[in-house]
Amino acid sequence: MINTLSEELIAQFHIFLENKFGFSYKYENINELLDRLTPAVKAFGFTDSKTCIEWLLENPIQQEQIEILARCLTIGETYFFRDINSFKVLEEVIFPSIINKRSNDRNIRVWCGACCTGEEPYSVAILLHQLIPNLKDWKISLLGTDINTLFLQKTKQARYKEWSFRSEIPELKKRYFTKNSDGQYLLNPEIKNMVDFFYLNLVDDKYPSLTNGTNGIDVILCNNVFIYFSEQQIANVTKKLAQALIEGGYLIVASIESSFIQHPDLRPCRIGNTIVFKKESSSNIKTIPQTTSSTALTINHTPAFKAIASSEIKLASPSTSNLDILKLWYLEGHYKMVIEFIEKLLKNENETEFLKNHSQEILLLIQSLANQVKLSQALNWCDKAIEINKIDPAPCYLKALILQELHDEQGSIHFFQRTLYLNPNFALAEFSLAVLLSRKGVNPEAKHHFKNTLKILESHHPSDILWEADAMSAEKLTKMTKNLYTIWYE
Numbered sequence: 216m217i218n219t220l221s222e223e224l225i226a227q228f229h230i231f232l233e234n235k236f237g238f239s240y241k242y243e244n245i246n247e248l249l250d251r252l253t254p255a256v257k258a259f260g261f262t263d264s265k266t267c268i269e270w271l272l273e274n275p276i277q278q279e280q281i282e283i284l285a286r287c288l289t290i291g292e293t294y295f296f297r298d299i300n301s302f303k304v305l306e307e308v309i310f311p312s313i314i315n316k317r318s319n320d321r322n323i324r325v326w327c328g329a330c331c332t333g334e335e336p337y338s339v340a341i342l343l344h345q346l347i348p349n350l351k352d353w354k355i356s357l358l359g360t361d362i363n364t365l366f367l368q369k370t371k372q373a374r375y376k377e378w379s380f381r382s383e384i385p386e387l388k389k390r391y392f393t394k395n396s397d398g399q400y401l402l403n404p405e406i407k408n409m410v411d412f413f414y415l416n417l418v419d420d421k422y423p424s425l426t427n428g429t430n431g432i433d434v435i436l437c438n439n440v441f442i443y444f445s446e447q448q449i450a451n452v453t454k455k456l457a458q459a460l461i462e463g464g465y466l467i468v469a470s471i472e473s474s475f476i477q478h479p480d481l482r483p484c485r486i487g488n489t490i491v492f493k494k495e496s497s498s499n500i501k502t503i504p505q506t507t508s509s510t511a512l513t514i515n516h517t518p519a520f521k522a523i524a525s526s527e528i529k530l531a532s533p534s535t536s537n538l539d540i541l542k543l544w545y546l547e548g549h550y551k552m553v554i555e556f557i558e559k560l561l562k563n564e565n566e567t568e569f570l571k572n573h574s575q576e577i578l579l580l581i582q583s584l585a586n587q588v589k590l591s592q593a594l595n596w597c598d599k600a601i602e603i604n605k606i607d608p609a610p611c612y613l614k615a616l617i618l619q620e621l622h623d624e625q626g627s628i629h630f631f632q633r634t635l636y637l638n639p640n641f642a643l644a645e646f647s648l649a650v651l652l653s654r655k656g657v658n659p660e661a662k663h664h665f666k667n668t669l670k671i672l673e674s675h676h677p678s679d680i681l682w683e684a685d686a687m688s689a690e691k692l693t694k695m696t697k698n699l700y701t702i703w704y705e
């Protein structure tokens with residue numbers, strides 16, 4: 216496509232792409248970008264890219280348009296055990312150490328943040344299958360997310376061509392795949408079933424979140440995506456990934472991307488030839504207020520606290536309530552601070568009264584504990600909250616999510632159902648139940664819950680914010696529901 220765009224329009228479009236997707240198109244060749252855009256121009260009903268770009272810049276963008284653009288602009292280059300050095304570090308150092316430490320709890324949580332067509336998370340699944348002999352006794356949570364819905368659809372088929380095995384792994388190929396008559400390789404179900412896939416835009420979507428399982432992660436792989444991102448968006452995404460990691464967890468990026476990672480809580484560690492980033496939080500509270508009234512807090516001004524400069528400004532305001540402070544801390548990923556703060560408040564108040572009068576604080580406490588993988592404590596608070604307010608669906612919903620993390624599927628289904636009994640319009644409970652039942656293979660019931668989710672969402676305006684869904688918009692949850700329905704059933 217020939218470029219007829221003014222420099223100003225190109226500059227504005229670059230900013231748009233950076234804000235929505237993270238991409239830094241310091242394109243030498245704008246024609247290359249316009250070529251990639253061609254299918255989207257057609258899909259949006261235009262005949263020329265200039266009018267299409269002007270339209271995109273002038274109108275609020277819908278989730279569907281984001282997805283169409285993502286399909287055109289993302290690059291789906293991946294293969295099994297791609298960065299062999301990282302996989303070696305996982306195999307020889309990181310996973311053995313986690314497995315050793317968790318011999319009692321027996322749980323591991325891994326997230327591939329730009330999983331493309333699935334080769335990377337499935338490689339992790341194969342690795343864990345090899346490393347843990349009694350895998351059935353473990354709770355493995357392996358999540359793959361990506362912005363490109365076509366890639367995500369391919370993950371479900373788990374059917375790969377020879378080209379996906381470029382890193383020479385003949386033994387693994389033989390052991391874990393079955394060759395089809397068409398020459399393609401089908402991944403064995405025992406590995407396939409270990410991974411869950413979701414749509415997630417690293418730049419725009421909310422995480423860490425109990426809702427999509429991006430909380431309390433031991434290892435995040437985010438390989439070969441930062442190379443496409445601007446510096447500012449790398450910093451934005453790194454901050455959120457650091458929040459999603461458990462203390463002592465690891466972020467792994469492709470070797471060429473390691474120089475991009477700079478965050479006070481992520482310490483670069485060299486293991487062999489590979490650099491990985493270990494979460495070691497530097498933040499600490501010096502003093503916690505003694506009363507429940509709005510009080511200025513004394514905070515250590517370590518580098519990590521530069522990140523919460525916004526909360527310091529708010530703290531200075533006399534009208535700031537404890538709940539506002541806690542929400543800010545929660546949003547900034549300072550879960551330990553939230554927990555310590557509420558525990559301190561609880562020391563000065565009757566627990567029952569506190570549960571009655573501070574249900575929002577208790578929900579933040581539960582979510583913070585869950586994000587720190589203190590699941591039995593989180594469950595304990597859910598039970599107390601449910602006991603005090605039997606008609607509140609929110610703690611039931613959180614309990615269902617936590618039971619799901621504990622792989623107690625029956626318990627989880629029970630509490631999703633109870634949530635829906637208390638509030639039949641709780642879209643996210645319908646959605647989560649649909650996903651859980653799909654995973655269990657209970658298809659007709661799962662489809663029914665997917666449809667119910669969409670029905671509930673129809674009663675919302677697309678821009679309505681669903682507070683129980685980490686402030687996701689109704690439009691976004693609608694798209695996510697449709698995407699997952701397609702991945703599972705079409």
Ligand SMILES: C[S@@+](CC[C@H](N)C(=O)[O-])C[C@H]1O[C@@H](n2cnc3c(N)ncnc32)[C@H](O)[C@@H]1O
Pocket residue numbers: 235236237289290291292293294297328329330331332335360361362363366415416417418437438439440
């Ligand atoms: C080159 S592939 C890397 C795949 C895999 N991680 C690997 O290293 O083999 C880049 C992936 O990043 C995804 N991606 C790009 N921008 C993204 C965003 N904003 N959020 C989530 N995924 C994104 C693309 O869809 C693509 O699947």
